[in-house]
Amino acid sequence: MAQTQLAILFTSAALVVIGLYSAIFIDNIIKKIIGISFIEEGANLFIVAIGYKPGGVVPILMPGMDTSWFATNAAYPLPFGLVLTSIVIGASTLAVMLALVMVLYRRYGTLSTSVMLADTSKQEEYDE
Amino acid sequence: MKLYDQIFNVVKQFKKLFSPGPVTNADVSGSITAEIFIIVSLVLAALLLRHVSVLLAGLVTLILAVVLISNIPLIPKFKIEQEDSLEKMLFYAVITLAIIVTFIYWGGNLV
Amino acid sequence: MLEFVLMIIIILSAILALIQKDLLKAAILTGFSGGALAVLFQVLLAPDVALTQAIVGAAIVPVFIALAVKKTQREDS
C-alpha cells in the first residue's frame, strides 16, 4: 500500500508546517513550545515511515521463522532505533524549555513572548 | 554640499543609536566605519556574481551602490532588524529556511 | 483504514491544541496527539518506538505541560 506511505509523508509535513506556523504567529510561550514540539514529532514520524514496509512484518526474528523469508519481509529496523533516541531527546528539550518558562513567569507575570523575550540589549546598556 | 549635509545628518542620527547614555566620539567614528564598511563590502560581494554573468554583476552592483548610498544611515536600520527579540530572530530563521529549501529544490541543479 | 483515522486525529488534535484558549485543554490535546502517534507507530511495524512514544508522548509531555501551566497561568490572554 504505497498510499499509506504517501499519507504518512503528508501527515509529517503537516506537523512540521503547523510547528513552523506556531513558531512565528503564536504569542503565548507555552503554546509556542507545544507547537515547536510538533516539528520534532513530524520528523520522527517521517523517519519511522522510511523503515516501514507495506505488508511486512515486525523486525523481530521469532523462533521457527524462515530466515530468508524474514529478510525480505521484515521492516527496516535502523530508523526505528534512531527515532527511539530522538523521542527522548525531544522530551528532555521540552522539559528544559518549560522549566525556563516557569522561572521567567515569576519575573514577568505573563506568558506573552513579546513581553517576556523582547529585546534586552537596550535596557541594560546604560542604567544609572 | 548636499552630500555633506546628508553625512552630517547621519552623524546626528547616530545619537539615537546609542541612547540612553552619552555618545562618545569613539562610538560615532566606529559607526561611520561600520557604515562605510557595510556599503563597500556589500558592493564588493555583489561583484562575485560575475562568475555567473558579467552583465548581471554590473547591473546588480550599480543598483546596490545607488540604493545603499541613497539610504544612509544604514547601521541603525541594520541594528533594529537584528535586535535580541525572539520574534525577529524566529522570523528571520524561518524565512532563511524557506529561502534555502526553495532555492535548493528548484535551483539546485542550475549552479 | 486505521492509519488514516489516526493521522486525521493527530493533525486535528495538534491544530485544536493550538487554537485552544485554555492551556490545560491544550496540554490534554497534546497528549491525544502523542497517543495517536504511538498507535500509528505500532501500525507502522515499530512496536519498540510505539512503547516509548506512548510513555513519552501520551503521559510525560502532557504532564510536564500541565505542571508548567499549574505553576504559571491557565488562561491564554
Place this chain on the structure above:
Amino acid sequence: MNELIPLMVIVPLMAALLISAFSKFNKATKVFAFVVALCLPVIPIASHYGLHYFGGYAPVMDNVTNVMYHPAITYSFTFLQQIFIAMLGLLTFLVVFIYLTKYKKVSGPYLFLLFLGTAAVTAMLLTDDIFHMFVFFEILALAQVGIVAASSIDYSYEMALKYMVLGSIGSPMMLLGIGFLLALTGSVNVTDIAAAVHNGLVDATSPVFLLSLGLIFFGWLYASGLPPFHTIKSGIYSKAEPHGAALLQSFTVVSMISIVLIMFRIYSSLPIFEVLVVFFSILAMILGVSLALTQTDFRRMIGFLAVGELGFIGLGIGLGTQYAITAGLFQALNEIIITALLFIGFGAIVNATDEVDTRKLGGLLAYHPKVSIMLLIAGLAMAGVPPLSGFQSKLMLVQASLNCGFPEISILAIMVSIATFVVFVKTYYTMFLKPKPNELELEKKEVPRTMIFAMGVLLIIVILLGVFPDIVTAGISNFVGGIL
C-alpha cells in the same frame, strides 16, 4: 593504544556524572575535577591514530555488490582530531581551573555541564556516524543552555530560552535532513553514504538529495551561529560567565567544523554546496564585524567578532581546494585559542570593575598592565598582525582565494581583518588608554592569578603557532588530502 579513542568521550562523560552525583563532598569534587581536567589534553596526545568500532563489529564486505558496509558506530582518530581534541582539552582544563579557584564552594551541576559539553563536542569530532553526531549535537545544545542559564548575569534565562526555542527549530530540520539521507542510502555511516554518492548509487541531482542538503545546512547554520543565528550566538556568549563563554565559543567552532566536514564529504560533488557555504560565510563576516563596531557592551562586541571570524573558516571550506580547506581548519584552531584568550582577558576586567559598558570605563592600563598587554597581543592576533597565528591562517586564506580565481573574496577578507583591527583598537582605547572617568570606582581587586596563568598559556600557543605554523598545517594538509 587504540583503546584510548573511546576514552576521550567516556572520561569527561563519566566525570560529569560522578561530579553531579557526589557534589556535596566539596573538597573531593574539586580534586577529582582537577585531575580529570588534567587528563583531558593528555589522552589524545598519548593515543595512536586509528579507527575504533564500537562493539567490535568490523566493516563487512558485500560480495555481491563489492561494497564495504560499516555496521558499527565508528570513531576515526587522525591528526586533525588529535590536535583539536588536545586543544579543547587544554581549554577545558584552564576553564575548570579558573572556575575551581574562583569559588570556594563549587557547584556540581556547573562542572557537570562543562564536562558534558566537552564530551559531546569530542564525540561530534570523532564520530563517523551522522546520527550519532546529531545526538551529541542535541546534548551539546542542552549543555550550552545550561552553562548560559547557570551564570548570574542579567537576562541570562531569557537568552537561554531564546537559544533553546531557536534550537528546537534548527535541530529537527537537521534530523529531517538525516532522514532523507537515510531514505536514499539506507545507512547513517558517513563513509558508506559518501561511497554511495560518489559511486553513483544515489542520484546526486535528485530533489530528495538536494533537500537533505538544504535541511542539514540549516541545522549547520544553527550549530555554528552564522546568519540568521548570529544575534543569538553572540547573545549567549555575552550572557555566560567569561570563562564559560571561552568554552562555549570553542564548542561552536568545533561543532561547526565537524558538521561541515561531514557535509563536505557527502555533498562535495554538488557545486551549490560550496556556493551556499561561501555566501553565508561572507554574510557572517560583513554582519558580524559591522555590528561589532557599533556595540558598547564589550562582551557583546567580542561575541559578534567571534561570529565574524567564523566566516573565515566557512570561506576556507567553501573554496574547496586542499590549500583552502587547510587554511580554514588552521583558522578554526587559531580562533579557538584567540577568542578564548579574549574572553578570559575581558572576563578579568569584568571581575575587577563590575562594569561592561565601554563608555563608563577608562584608564585601566595603569591598574592592570599584565592583562592589558596580553589582551593587546590577542587582539592583534585576531586582526591578523604578523608574526602571530591569526596572520598565518588569514594569509593562507587570502592566497587560497587568489589561487581559486576569486580576488574579490581576498579583498573582502583583508577588509574584514582591517575592520576587526578597528573594532579592537577602538575598544582598547576606550577601555585602557582614555582617561579614567570620575564615576568609575576601582576596588582594589586583584585579577585572579589563575586567569593570568591561563592567558599566558594560551598566549604562548598563539606565538608558537604564529612562528612555526608548519607543525600544524602539514598534518592538517595530509588529512585534507585524505578526504578530497
